[in-house]
Amino acid sequence: MKTIYKKELARIFKDKKMIFSVFLLPVLIMVGIMALVGNLATRQVEDIENHRSIVYMINEPDSFSAFLEAADLNMEVNTIKTDGERENVMDLLRNGDADLLIEFPENFDSMIQEYQTGDEVPQIKTYYNPSEDYSSSAYELISNQTLEAYRQTLLSQRVADMNGIQIFTVNSDNKDMIVQDDQKASGKALGMMLPYFITILLFAGAMGIGTDMIAGEKERGTMASLLVTPVKRKSIVLGKVFALMTISGISSVIYIVVMGATFPKILGGDSGLDIEITPEQIAMIGVLLVAISFLYSAIVILISVFARDLKEASTYITPAYMVVLVIGMMTMFTTSEAGMKDYLIPFYNTALALKGILTSEVTMAQYGVTLVMTLVLGGILTAVIAKAFESEKVMNL
Amino acid sequence: MNESVQIEIHDLTKIYKLNKKQMQESHTKNPKKTAVDHLTLTAKSGEIYGLLGPNGAGKTTTLRCIATIIKPSSGEIYVNGNEVQKNSEAVRKSIGFLTSDIKLDPQFSVDYLFDFFGELRGIAPDQIKKRKEELFTYFGINDFAHKKIKELSTGMKQKAAIAVSLIHDPEVVIFDEPTNGLDIITARSVTDYLRKLKEEGKLVIISTHIMSEAEKLCDRIGIIIDGKKRAEGTLAEILEETGTHDLEDAFFEYFKSVKGEA
Numbered sequence: 093m094k095t096i097y098k099k100e101l102a103r104i105f106k107d108k109k110m111i112f113s114v115f116l117l118p119v120l121i122m123v124g125i126m127a128l129v130g131n132l133a134t135r136q137v138e139d140i141e142n143h144r145s146i147v148y149m150i151n152e153p154d155s156f157s158a159f160l161e162a163a164d165l166n167m168e169v170n171t172i173k174t175d176g177e178r179e180n181v182m183d184l185l186r187n188g189d190a191d192l193l194i195e196f197p198e199n200f201d202s203m204i205q206e207y208q209t210g211d212e213v214p215q216i217k218t219y220y221n222p223s224e225d226y227s228s229s230a231y232e233l234i235s236n237q238t239l240e241a242y243r244q245t246l247l248s249q250r251v252a253d254m255n256g257i258q259i260f261t262v263n264s265d266n267k268d269m270i271v272q273d274d275q276k277a278s279g280k281a282l283g284m285m286l287p288y289f290i291t292i293l294l295f296a297g298a299m300g301i302g303t304d305m306i307a308g309e310k311e312r313g314t315m316a317s318l319l320v321t322p323v324k325r326k327s328i329v330l331g332k333v334f335a336l337m338t339i340s341g342i343s344s345v346i347y348i349v350v351m352g353a354t355f356p357k358i359l360g361g362d363s364g365l366d367i368e369i370t371p372e373q374i375a376m377i378g379v380l381l382v383a384i385s386f387l388y389s390a391i392v393i394l395i396s397v398f399a400r401d402l403k404e405a406s407t408y409i410t411p412a413y414m415v416v417l418v419i420g421m422m423t424m425f426t427t428s429e430a431g432m433k434d435y436l437i438p439f440y441n442t443a444l445a446l447k448g449i450l451t452s453e454v455t456m457a458q459y460g461v462t463l464v465m466t467l468v469l470g471g472i473l474t475a476v477i478a479k480a481f482e483s484e485k486v487m488n489l
Numbered sequence: 490m491n492e493s494v495q496i497e498i499h500d501l502t503k504i505y506k507l508n509k510k511q512m513q514e515s516h517t518k519n520p521k522k523t524a525v526d527h528l529t530l531t532a533k534s535g536e537i538y539g540l541l542g543p544n545g546a547g548k549t550t551t552l553r554c555i556a557t558i559i560k561p562s563s564g565e566i567y568v569n570g571n572e573v574q575k576n577s578e579a580v581r582k583s584i585g586f587l588t589s590d591i592k593l594d595p596q597f598s599v600d601y602l603f604d605f606f607g608e609l610r611g612i613a614p615d616q617i618k619k620r621k622e623e624l625f626t627y628f629g630i631n632d633f634a635h636k637k638i639k640e641l642s643t644g645m646k647q648k649a650a651i652a653v654s655l656i657h658d659p660e661v662v663i664f665d666e667p668t669n670g671l672d673i674i675t676a677r678s679v680t681d682y683l684r685k686l687k688e689e690g691k692l693v694i695i696s697t698h699i700m701s702e703a704e705k706l707c708d709r710i711g712i713i714i715d716g717k718k719r720a721e722g723t724l725a726e727i728l729e730e731t732g733t734h735d736l737e738d739a740f741f742e743y744f745k746s747v748k749g750e751a
Contacts, residue, residue: 095608103596313592317653320556320591321609322581484559485506 096331119350145230148181151196159242185221191230193219287443291420293344295388302336302392307405325481336389376449383466390473397480423447435461495692501528501564503550524550526716539707540696547716548696556586587654588665595639599649610657624652644675662693700737719743
């Protein structure tokens with residue numbers, strides 16, 4: 093087993109190209125993608141902020157024009173008067189060539205000034221296109237914020253004591269309104285993502301190497317050279333499973349370390365995650381990762397054993413990857429507290445446990461059940477693989 | 490089992506189950522194909538036994554059954570007293586097996602693979618080194634020992650595969666068409682080495698369809714056609730039985746008689 097294990101590791105570590113493609117390339121690609129996405133998102137926000145909004149107004153009172161001018165907003169204001177022009181502006185909004193239309197009622201100023209109790213309250217109508225980012229931004233800034241400020245200004249002119257009509261405020265002077273355990277909160281955020289990433293890293297890391305290790309060797313005829321030696325089939329299987337575990341484990345550790353180091357920078361230095369993990373949590377995650385990588389390696393090798401060649405193995409393994417991935421993602425959308433029976437469900441339990449470790453919500457019993465379930469399932473699959481190795485039909489002999 | 494006999498095959502039958510694709514390729518509606526049909530033979534140490542037959546006759550299947558790569562459907566095979574199914578590990582320890590289906594890992598060098606298979610067979614490092622010197626020198630492998638298998642020519646690969654299969658100095662050597670695809674010089678070095686093994690008292694079993702090779706190399710010959718043994722004996726015995734002057738003519742006599750049966 094040790095000899096097989098060493099050879100499988102040598103296959104990767106003696107070849108610079110393999111080291112690059114297995115350990116570095118995925119990390120570089122992911123960091124590159126994240127950097128690109130982060131950069132594009134930042135540019136998009138900046139572009140929207142720098143955009144000079146194109147706003148059309150109908151019947152705007154002088155007071156509002158003056159208010160806008162004083163607010164010094166980055167916008168181009170156009171006044172329209174006729175119904176024909178209004179229709180044209182509607183078309184411009186639909187096409188994304190205009191951002192906002194503000195329609196005041198006629199004689200808006202006099203309606204405000206001559207208002208008597210029981211009179212109709214004047215209504216300002218705004219029109220925008222929510223599928224256009226510029227338009228949505230203009231709506232938020234002008235329709236929601238600026239018009240509200242304008243309303244408050246007019247209200248202060250009508251009512252001497254603003255506090256008299258305010259009745260109450262909510263959290264206007266309450267700096268301590270947020271009551272949370274910061275570690276648990278950051279753990280929750282991380283716990284949502286970690287099972288998903290772990291699944292991607294461990295399973296995807298094992299996929300390429302694992303299929304080549306078994307289906308590739310069958311296809312090339314090199315597996316038969318091992319089978320004519322007096323080594324027990326079980327030892328060959330275990331050597332390969334443990335080698336795959338090691339490779340996918342190293343790959344995921346490199347991945348997590350690089351992502352951890354580069355993520356805050358990629359996200360502009362403030363990721364919003366104040367992540368603090370205790371040594372106990374690291375140990376629990378570490379042991380669980382070993383068990384998960386054992387299970388995933390066994391799955392990849394089991395599928396590869398029953399495939400006749402690499403192409404078939406790749407075809408079989410994709411649906412398995414999707415299933416494991418979806419189960420890993422399920423914990424992202426689970427709000428109810430997990431019970432012991434949830435920790436008996438393979439794959440789902442590991443995602444739950446990872447999340448639970450980070451939020452300090454998992455009990456030792458639940459963690460233990462998850463660990464045992466994962467190892468037992470991995471062990472059963474390994475036994476099935478060893479049995480399959482005895483079959484000349486399965487091994488293409 | 491007679492203790493002086495190293496390989497004894499009793500009534501060996503191997504039947505393959507065909508899938509739909511294989512049935513279509515073989516133009517048959519029968520989902521079973523009998524590759525070896527009630528074959529019995531014995532081979533002793535200190536001889537080169539040649540299995541002769543056309544493609545698909547069952548030669549390779551017989552050798553693979555002896556090497557424990559595949560399981561017989563019925564019958565028994567003993568190698569040095571060990572039954573291949575009951576004591577497959579002991580059988581694999583005592584044989585050196587080589588077939589064109591078994592390849593060396595193309596990503597590694599001959600040198601690495603020699604050490605790897607030596608370690609896998611539990612041979613001590615100093616013994617591996619000694620065998621490496623001996624075999625690499627004999628087959629002229631030292632010149633390309635550190636090249637990866639994928640960088641080698643067909644002849645070099647075959648030499649490497651032979652060296653690796655003999656690392657444990659086996660008592661029984663089973664080579665399936667060992668000179669197939671080799672140039673005349675490399676083929677000669679291989680057949681010379683097989684003679685050397687015989688002189689050392691080893692049992693060598695080869696399969697071949699090259700009549701001249703069998704004539705020159707084999708002490709005894711077994712002719713297999715359609716999975717059945719049609720003849721067995723020394724070259725002289727076979728020529729006498731068929732009344733022919735060379736093995737090729739003798740082989741065609743047997744072949745015609747089989748087709749006549751059909």
